[in-house]
Amino acid sequence: MNSLEDPLLWWNGSYERLTRVRIHPLDRGFQFGDGVFETIRVQKGKPIFLQDHLERLTLSLKALGFALRHEYFPWVNTRGERVETKSVEEIINHLIEVNSLSGCICRVKVLVSRGVVEGLSLPEPTKPTVFIMAFQYRPPEPDIYDHGWDIITVKDIFTPYLARYKVTSYLGYLVAKNCAVKKGSAEALLVDRSGNISEGASSSILVCKDGRWVEPLTEWKLPGVTIRQVARILSTMGHEVTSQPVGVSDLYECETIWLMNSMVGIMPVRTINHRRVPDLKKDIAASIRKRMFG
Template identity: 30%
Template sequence: MQQKEHVFINGEFVPLEEAQISVTDRGLLYGDGFFTTMRAEKGDVFFLREHLDRLKSSCNAFKISFPEQLHDPLLFKRLLKINGLLDKIAAVKILITRGDKQGLGLPYGENPTYIVFAKQYHPPLDAYKNGWKLVSFCFPRSSPISCHKSLNYLYNMWAREYAVQRGADEAILIGADGYVKETSVGTILFQKEGKWFTPEGDDLLPSITLKMLSKILEKKGIAIERKKTKLEDLVSSDQVLVLNSLIGAVPVREIDNHILPTFDHEFATQCRTWLWSTTSVW
């Protein structure tokens, strides 16, 4: 008999088809909440502490009580076990909303809705080998909440669809100030004249993958510098990577129909190996 998928919702492990939230939950009505997505292997979630800290910081900034129960790593291991994922690569997602709270503005969410999902994840092996084609998204981003992983994610999904409709894999997001921010699903890392850079800005999501990879590379004598980045900086780069918590690092082969001079999937592979080492879990 096929194993039933479970979620952890508001303190309970529940079969997915039985999980319920209120139709007046503010996450549903307004996208009033936050989420984070993590990678798990062999029952361990990578960089769990860092993801929880970022998620809690967003909740604090917008007056949503953070469920302390989420600090227990055994909760995640149990959900992975229930879903038969202890021997598989999994995507673990935490979602928190303000809950069923009436009123406009941002009333304090003392009883948030919180859900943890765990599903099998299939890494994009073709992308690792052949790289991604990127296109620049022509509609500028200018939201002060871009540095939070908000449930208001429609802009990012719109950008991704824009890329797909043009035969590309991913979209580059550019701000109203004309500077490159990130992609619809990840952080940009690029190399130019032997140095590594990442876009700088106050409206960027604090990337957990970039943070951890920077620490690893620093120990190996490779520094990553933050700089305000124009699209032409990427196009004229020697090589470009896209980072996020599930894919790790994917090499880029093309930007706006411009073939990059260096396509080094071996460096991206090495970055993933470093990231997914057993010493990198909490």
């Protein structure tokens, strides 16, 4: 069995083949979806925005009551005070080399569960389960970026408190995504309890109306790593990004809608609820993707 069929991964402090990894049936990640994760794009051997991803992961761990101990989380320094990327970069580079992924665009997932510990609250884990995995990623074809995605909005599918963190309790987002797929769309935008757009099932959203770029304002969403970088690049191009509530009806008045995440980069939207979006701004989107990914 070769590395493509049985890849090497980093598991609880050591390297192990996927087929040899065993998850305890009482692991809280399996029992309750009690964990957090990050997905990171690696291009030309470089993990894109690794510091930002690890900082967001660490904030999620803190919020959910994980003690930040270096022996479990190699990206946290020995005092548990700050995030350091070097050790994780070394792990990722080793996984890419051993799994024959050099020269490929890769998807790296860092996943943490609370492990095996009793209690129906959020007890401090005695030994969390930690994975780092690397797989080949095939981004959308150029014509998909050129044509853009068809997307829909969905109501009543979001988790208010947990929306702020990238948790493994992901079923609500998968249900929303499935609603989109069943209707022949690529993505679903979630509508919060105030009737405003929060985020996509697997993406952040940025809109342009009357020449102004706006990030939908809501407290019920994940702070996006990629959207922060896109906003920074837009500012260097003379475009300020502001935040304000965006309702479903507001989307129909936007000239441009972009979705973004760490793997896809920026994906223009072609239609929203079967209504045509006037301007994909695909050339600007392509330029920003190139600046982010090289």
